[in-house]
Amino acid sequence: xxxxxxxxxxxxxxxxxxxxxxxxxxxxxxxxxxxxxxxxxxxxxxxxxxxxxxxxxxxxxxxxxxxxxxxxxxxxxxxxxxxxxxxxxxxxxxxxxxxxxxxxxxxxxxxxxxxxxxxxxxxxxxxxxxxxxxxxxxxxxxxxxxxxxxxxxxxxxxxxxxxxxxxxxxxxxxxxxxxxxxxxxxxxxxxxxx
Numbered sequence: 001x002x003x004x005x006x007x008x009x010x011x012x013x014x015x016x017x018x019x020x021x022x023x024x025x026x027x028x029x030x031x032x033x034x035x036x037x038x039x040x041x042x043x044x045x046x047x048x049x050x051x052x053x054x055x056x057x058x059x060x061x062x063x064x065x066x067x068x069x070x071x072x073x074x075x076x077x078x079x080x081x082x083x084x085x086x087x088x089x090x091x092x093x094x095x096x097x098x099x100x101x102x103x104x105x106x107x108x109x110x111x112x113x114x115x116x117x118x119x120x121x122x123x124x125x126x127x128x129x130x131x132x133x134x135x136x137x138x139x140x141x142x143x144x145x146x147x148x149x150x151x152x153x154x155x156x157x158x159x160x161x162x163x164x165x166x167x168x169x170x171x172x173x174x175x176x177x178x179x180x181x182x183x184x185x186x187x188x189x190x191x192x193x194x
Contacts, residue, residue, distance in 0.1 A: 001058045007032040019064040038071030042079040057087030066110040071118035076111035161192035
């Protein structure tokens with residue numbers, strides 16, 4: 001019997017460490033998906049897919065919360081059911097092992113709540129984008145004071161391109177000068193040339 005932990009965080013700037021500490025046990029194997037949305041089906045996530053090919057009858061898979069398995073209620077239920085059918089125990093922190101019958105019912109309700117929260121997150125993001133676009137049209141800045149809807153620029157692209165041209169610098173030297181990646185310097189220089 002192998003004890004397995006599965007961790008998932010949605011963005012690259014989040015860490016699985018809080019989940020690892022909360023589960024607190026020593027595990028024989030750990031699998032994770034970092035920077036992968038819960039809306040991605042479990043079997044399509046690299047870490048979970050590897051876990052599925054590894055687990056055997058008698059193993060236990062521990063997760064911090066139902067929403068770490070995913071935010072699509074049907075996918076979570078299907079995933080857990082397929083694990084149970086393989087003879088794998090699914091242990092959710094704070095709930096304990098999920099079994100047939102009542103355990104699956106509780107799981108279904110929690111998975112539905114996770115799915116509903118995903119919809120609410122999407123609605124809030126959409127509302128924020130609408131507000132930002134409206135503010136940009138009126139003031140030239142978003143409702144939060146940013147200049148654009150995307151990520152802030154790492155540097156002024158035209159200054160980077162001019163500095164590179166005036167100094168006859170390579171992409172690598174320009175990237176080092178401004179603390180940028182080579183890809184960003186190439187993109188800024190290409191935009192300036194166009």
